[in-house]
Amino acid sequence: MADFDAIVVGAGCAGSVAACVLAREGKSVLLIERGGDAGSKNMTGGRIYTHSLRPVFPDFEDEAPLERKITKERISLVTESENTTVEFASPELGRPENSSYSVLRGPFDRWLASKAEEAGAECIFGITVEDLVWEDGRIAGVRAGEDEITAEVTILADGVNSLLTEKAKLATKPSAHQLAVSVKETIELPEEVIADRFQAAPGEGAAWLFAGAATHGHVGGGFLYTNRESISIGLVATLSDLCTSQVPIYQMMEDFKNHPSVAPVLRGGKLIEYSGHLIPEGGYDMIPTLYADGCLVTGDAGMLCINLGYQVRGMDYAVASGEIAARTVLEALEAGDTSSAKLASYRAKLENSFVLKDLQAYRNFPAFMEGTPRIFNGYPEIAAGIMKSMFIVDGSPVEPIRKKAMAPVKQIGVWTLLKDLRKGVGAL
Ligand SMILES: Cc1cc2nc3c(=O)[nH]c(=O)nc-3n(C[C@H](O)[C@H](O)[C@H](O)COP(=O)(O)OP(=O)(O)OC[C@H]3O[C@@H](n4cnc5c(N)ncnc54)[C@H](O)[C@@H]3O)c2cc1C
Structure with missing residues (x-):
């Protein structure tokens, strides 16, 4: 008999939710986290879209350490000194069914893990799972140091740099263009x-x-989220593109913080935390096999993340996939069958949920971003050029706006612009 019904590796959003849902149903669960505490190794921009939290934690708004409800969205195309911004504010952004909150992963992940513990899961921190235990060709648990712990099912929720999905023979190393730093x-x-x-x-x-200019024209972008008493600011850049950059990302970050539209917002602030992380950006086509005999993969370990430039999402997919993994395990335990044939329904459930429907819908977006560098090193200049043609008045005789505005567009070419527009609309 196995030591536990389920072992969950990783106390991020995916792992803690999976452990919590299983423990609530009376299953014996061990949640193992390598960090000294949940969240100590984790990073997000970031904000969580709460639609996935609500079904698991109906009272999350009263209980969870949420920072600010996001009711204002801004997107800026920036050159070195200019900034063309679209701002959107709407009461609809704040409605319960649409709401999103900025969060800090330390307190937020500690809260999630505490919910798993409260439900009865055993949580151990500061232990790295180094390998999997195999029995007759099936995954039967985990190995950490000298210890071997067995379970009917092992859920891998160990994040983007998952060494365990490789050991489970479910994934190979992602390539540099599928990851962002x-x-x-x-x-x-x-x-x-x-x-x-x-x-x-x-x-x-x-x-x-x-x-x-936030990423010096490289594929990627900058982000800024308001927390209650702090601002989260950072950069994301595709790994393969960054390899060709003359400027290291830490220098990009310094330049970004000194940008004329960013510096005033940070003025007088004190740096209290610095972190770095990978993001899976390859979308639907980089999703590994998500189940094996005795094993399921959730969250970033399953590459369930999207970066659309105007939106980064991974936490709501991690929460939902953690919940769906737990429900799949409950069915399998009930049936006394934890074979890959039985656990395959996990993939089907994800396909029927917003998780894989979204990733499928944006399947072509990563290739569009990578294949259209002008978004990062051409269109911000065009936008600024058009704005200048509209707003700069220097006393010289006026030209019709359409003529002035077309001048920057012609630098790239009208056909190129239309083609990019068509490709972009097709990918979204
Ligand atoms: C800069 C940045 C900005 C982002 N912005 C957003 C955003 O605004 N909104 C959004 O929804 N998403 C955002 N994301 C994505 C989001 O953070 C991830 O998709 C999400 O954290 C995935 O959750 P997870 O539980 O799958 O993995 P993680 O949160 O990475 O958790 C994995 C856990 O497993 C542990 N672990 C790993 N290996 C082992 C091991 N061998 N043994 C034991 N424990 C192990 C880790 O320590 C970690 O605690 C952002 C990501 C980054 C990096």
Whole structure:
């Protein structure tokens, strides 16, 4: 007989939710996390879209350490000194069914793990799972140091750099164009200063994404999220593209923080945290096999993440896939069959949920981004050129706007612009 019904590796969003759902149903669960505490190794931009939290934690708004409700969205195309911004604010962004909140992974992941523990899961921290235990060709548990612990099912929720999915023979190493590198700083500022700088109502805040000079024209972008008493700011750049960059990402980050539209927002702030992480960016086509005999893969370990430039999503997919994995395991335990044939329904359930429906819908987007570098090193300049033609008045005789605005467009070519537009619309 196995030591546990289920072992969950990794106390991020996916792992803690899976452990919590299983423990609530009375299953014996061991949640193993390599960090000294849940969240200590984790990183996000970031904000969580709450639609996936609500079914598992109906009272999350009262209990979870949420920072600010995001009710203002900004997207900027930036050149070295200019900034063309679209801002969207709407009460609809704040409605319960649509809401998203900025979060800091330390407190947020600790809360999620505490929910698993409260439900009865055994949680151990500071232990790295190094290998899997195999019995008659099936995964029968995990190995950490000298210890071998067995389970009917092992759920791999060990994040983007999952060594265990490789050991489970479910995935190979992703290639550099399927991963992005990100760096992030958390800058402390008084609550009222943040509210003032973003014209935010009490408890509310903004998400702000940047393309163009933020990454020195490389594929990727900048992000800024308002927390209650801090600002999360960072950059994401595709690994393969970064390899060809003359400028290291830490220098890009310094330049980004000094950008004329960013520096005033951070003024007087104190750096309290610095982190770096990978993001899976390959989309639907990089998803590995998600089940094996005695094993399921969830969250970033299953590459369930999307970066659309104007939106990064992974936490809601991690929560939902963790929940769906747990429900699949409950069915398998009930049937006394944890073979891959039985656990295959996990993939089918994901395909029927928003998780794989979304990733399928944006399947062509990663290739579009990578194949259209002009988004990062051409269109921000065009946008600024058009704005200048509209707003700069220097006393010289006026030309019709259509003529002035066309001048920057002609630098790239109208046909190229239309083709990019068509490709973009097709990929979204
Ligand atoms: C810069 C950045 C910005 C982002 N912004 C957003 C955003 O705004 N919104 C959003 O929804 N998503 C965002 N994401 C994506 C999101 O953070 C991830 O998709 C999400 O964290 C995945 O959750 P997870 O539980 O699958 O993995 P993780 O959160 O990575 O958790 C994996 C856990 O497994 C542990 N672990 C790993 N290996 C082992 C092992 N061998 N033994 C024991 N424990 C192990 C790790 O320590 C970690 O705690 C962002 C990501 C980054 C990097």
